[in-house]
Amino acid sequence: MSLLQRLKISIAxxxxxSRKLRGxxxxxLEEWIHYKIRAEFKASPQFRQALGRDELGEIGRxxxxxxxxxxFRQQMAYAMENAPYYRKKFAEAGxxxxxxxxxxxxxxxxxxxxxxLAAEPFTFLCVSQSKIMRAFTTxxxxxxxxxLFYTQNDVLNIIDSIAAALKSVGMTEEDTLQIMFPAxxxxxxxxxxxGACKVAGMSSVICSSVDVDEQIRTxxxxxxxxxxxxTSFLYRVTxxxxxxxxxxxxxxxxxxxxxxxxxxxMRREMQSAWGCxxxxxxxxxxxxLATSIECEAADGMxxxxxxxxxxxxxxxxxxxxxxxxxxxxxxxxxMEGSPLLRYRTYDLSSxxxxxxxxxxxxxxxxxxxxxxxDAQTKIGYGQKIYPVLFDEALLSISGVLSYHLIxxxxxxxxxxTFKVEYKGDPEVGKEAIYDALVQLDExxxxxxxxxxxxxxxxxVEAGSVEFAPKSKVIEDRxxxxxxxxxxx
Numbered sequence: 359m360s361l362l363q364r365l366k367i368s369i370a371x372x373x374x375x376s377r378k379l380r381g382x383x384x385x386x387l388e389e390w391i392h393y394k395i396r397a398e399f400k401a402s403p404q405f406r407q408a409l410g411r412d413e414l415g416e417i418g419r420x421x422x423x424x425x426x427x428x429x430f431r432q433q434m435a436y437a438m439e440n441a442p443y444y445r446k447k448f449a450e451a452g453x454x455x456x457x458x459x460x461x462x463x464x465x466x467x468x469x470x471x472x473x474x475l476a477a478e479p480f481t482f483l484c485v486s487q488s489k490i491m492r493a494f495t496t497x498x499x500x501x502x503x504x505x506l507f508y509t510q511n512d513v514l515n516i517i518d519s520i521a522a523a524l525k526s527v528g529m530t531e532e533d534t535l536q537i538m539f540p541a542x543x544x545x546x547x548x549x550x551x552x553g554a555c556k557v558a559g560m561s562s563v564i565c566s567s568v569d570v571d572e573q574i575r576t577x578x579x580x581x582x583x584x585x586x587x588x589t590s591f592l593y594r595v596t597x598x599x600x601x602x603x604x605x606x607x608x609x610x611x612x613x614x615x616x617x618x619x620x621x622x623x624m625r626r627e628m629q630s631a632w633g634c635x636x637x638x639x640x641x642x643x644x645x646x647l648a649t650s651i652e653c654e655a656a657d658g659m660x661x662x663x664x665x666x667x668x669x670x671x672x673x674x675x676x677x678x679x680x681x682x683x684x685x686x687x688x689x690x691x692x693m694e695g696s697p698l699l700r701y702r703t704y705d706l707s708s709x710x711x712x713x714x715x716x717x718x719x720x721x722x723x724x725x726x727x728x729x730x731x732d733a734q735t736k737i738g739y740g741q742k743i744y745p746v747l748f749d750e751a752l753l754s755i756s757g758v759l760s761y762h763l764i765x766x767x768x769x770x771x772x773x774x775t776f777k778v779e780y781k782g783d784p785e786v787g788k789e790a791i792y793d794a795l796v797q798l799d800e801x802x803x804x805x806x807x808x809x810x811x812x813x814x815x816x817x818v819e820a821g822s823v824e825f826a827p828k829s830k831v832i833e834d835r836x837x838x839x840x841x842x843x844x845x846x
Contacts, residue, residue, distance in 0.1 A: 374514070376521035376558060387651070387660055388721050390522035392417050394664040395425045404428065419712055419720050423461065426667045429691040430464070430699075431455040437697050440484035443474065444699065464669060465676060469687065470701045472502055475644070479505035482696045490695055496643035506643055507695035513550075515692055516646045519662050520551060521558035523651045524584070526660070527612050527637055534561040534580050538587030538595070539617075540568060540825060547617070547647050551586065568825050570598045574608075583611045586639070589618035590760065591825060596628050597759045597781065598821060606633040614639050614651070619727045619746055623754030638726060644698055645688050650724055653716040658723030660714070665692045668724055669700070670709045683708045685731060686724065704731045735765065735834055737772045738804025745831045748776075751794045757782035758791070759820050765834045772810040772836070774801075781820035791815050 375393045376386075398405050399414045405428045406412060414421065434455040437444035448454070451468045458464060475482060485507075492508045508516070529535065535555055539548040548564045555562035565576040573595050576582070585592065592615055599605060612635040613628060620638040628636045638652040640659050649666050650659035661668050667689040670678045678684045686707040689699050708725035712718055729744035737743055752758050759779040766773045776795070780787045795801050795813045804810040 374518045374521060374558060376518050376525065385526065385716070385718050387522050387526035387662070388718050390519075391422070391662065391664040391721060395421065398425060398428070402428070404432075417720055422663050422720050422722075426663060426691065427458060427461070430667055430689060431458050433689065433691055433693075433697055434458065434467070434699060437484065437699060441482050441697070443478065443481035461677070464667075464700070465671075467700050469675075470698055472504060472644075472702060472704070475696075475698070475701075476502040476504045479507075479696070482698070483507050484697060485509060485694055494643050504644065508646070509694040512646065512693055512695050514557075515665065516550065516648065517554040517557050519646075519665060520554040520648050521560065523639075523648060523662075524555075524558075524560065526651065526653070527584070527614065527635070529560065529584050529612075531559050531561070533583040533611070534563060535584045535586060536573075536577060536580065536582040537562055537564045538566065538573065538585060538591060540566050540588065540591055547641075547643075550647055568594075570595055570602075574599060574603055577608055577610075583609065584614070585610065585612075586614040586616055589615040589620050589624070593624050593628060593753070594759055594825060596631050597757075600631040605631050608632075610634045612637055616641060619729075619749070621746065621749035621753055623750055627753070627756075640724065640727065642688075642703065644696075644701060645690050646693065649688065653714065653718065655714055655716040657714065658710040658725050660718055661722050661724055663721050665690065667691055668709060668722065670707060670724075678708070680711050681708050681725065683725070683728060686727070705729075706731065733832070735832060737765070737774070737800070738809035739807060741800040741804050743800055743832070747798065747800065748795075748831070751798055752776075752778065752791060755787070755790045755794060757787055757820070760823060761831060762829075763832045765832065765836055767836045768811060771808070772804070773814065774810060775814040775816065777816045777818060779820055779823045780817045784817050787817055788815050 376390055378393065395417055396414060405425065408428050409421070409424055434448070438448050447468055453466055457466060489509050490507045491510045491513050494506045494508070496504055496506070524535065537548045537551050548566060552562050552564050563576060563580045563582065565573055567573060592613060596605070610632050613632060614637045616639045620636070625636045635654060638659055639648070640650045641648045645666060648662070650661040652659045669687040670682065670684040671687055672678050672684045683706055686703045686705045688701050688703060690697050706728045710723040710725060712720055712722060714723065729746045734742050734744045748761065748763065752761050757780050759781060761779065762777045764775045764777070766775070776791065778791055792813060792815050796805065801810070801813065805812065
């Protein structure tokens with residue numbers, strides 16, 4: 359590393375709030391969020407006026423939500439002034455920042471569609487391109503290519519939040535994080551994570567190879583104690599390595615599963631193999647990669663409430679109650695480059711109010727993502743099927759690494775063909791997979807009404823399938839079928 363690079367890192371470190379966290383704190387992420395709220399209270403007369411006091415005192419849930427509404431108003435005004443998309447959208451809706459005073463008032467603000475961002479990314483840009491430090495292009499789960507722009511402040515804030523989140527799961531400056539995202543064009547969170555660790559003073563190593571032996575060798579050479587990566591990739595490495603290596607002897611402290619849902623069946627298999635915590639994490643490029651992370655209680659993921667305002671809405675666009683499942687909506691409260699307000703994720707989740715049994719008192723949580731609105735399809739007389747449904751059923755079977763479902767029409771009935779990557783006795787595997795499928799209510803009801811044919815199970819040899827990040831597991835080849843439902 360050159361002297362100039364070291365100097366840049368040294369300067370950047372001074373701006374990280376996460377560096378101020380006390381080593382003995384039991385909830386670093388919450389403390390980090392409180393730091394940011396206190397700094398805003400000190401600097402902003404508008405925030406003090408909104409709270410109606412000159413002393414902040416102890417921060418509770420009420421203060422956190424008041425901070426979020428205050429930042430929402432500020433971000434809304436900023437976007438209206440600088441982003442052509444929001445200037446037009448909010449003018450058409452006849453809505454102004456001062457109209458947003460309560461949580462219910464958020465429902466007045468129109469939603470932002472991912473398709474709009476994909477079609478005209480530059481209409482979301484709020485600064486001149488000379489101020490852009492990084493630009494990311496992502497297709498995510500939806501397949502739509504979206505371009506996001508991050509300023510230097512945006513990147514530093516992302517690094518800061520990542521460092522706070524890693525500390526919240528027990529990582530210290532003495533530990534090494536192995537970053538395991540298979541390299542794909544224009545979508546590489548590994549580079550951001552590696553940079554975050556370097557600036558934050560933590561150790562990291564990137565290993566994106568699909569070769570299991572290379573992954574294990576990298577762990578041993580670098581004394582890896584934490585891992586983070588694409589959920590399906592981490593699971594695949596686990597399944598292919600567990601019979602060849604004593605994974606528990608590597609002394610892993612925690613494995614963070616990112617960018618895809620973590621089925622409980624997958625968590626159990628990985629926990630058994632590695633003997634450590636398997637942690638769920640939710641993030642998206644549109645929001646700067648990292649938005650929430652699980653704790654040891656495994657009852658929802660703690661949201662970075664300082665930088666994001668999360669909502670869950672029903673089909674009518676209204677807020678849903680605690681733990682009620684609906685569509686997850688995010689607002690970026692700190693982004694300068696491409697701020698997004700009330701952005702539709704199309705992910706199905708829920709919100710969970712504090713406290714948490716892990717000792718977090720003021721920070722909200724989001725429930726595990728149960729699927730996507732745009733990933734649902736129907737069989738039979740309208741039974742909804744989606745990847746998470748089959749994840750829980752199939753990945754709980756020992757030996758199953760991955761699956762691909764092909765939907766076709768034979769006469770008036772649907773035909774479901776499951777191509778399953780499996781390690782073990784073929785006859786035992788086929789029987790177990792078929793039994794698990796026909797016990798699902800969605801499959802059973804359609805079979806009972808003679809609207810689908812018995813599922814076909816085809817096994818392929820473990821390790822013979824080329825890993826494809828964020829691959830589509832349900833392929834619908836039917837010519838006529840109901841389109842996925844969308845909320846208004």
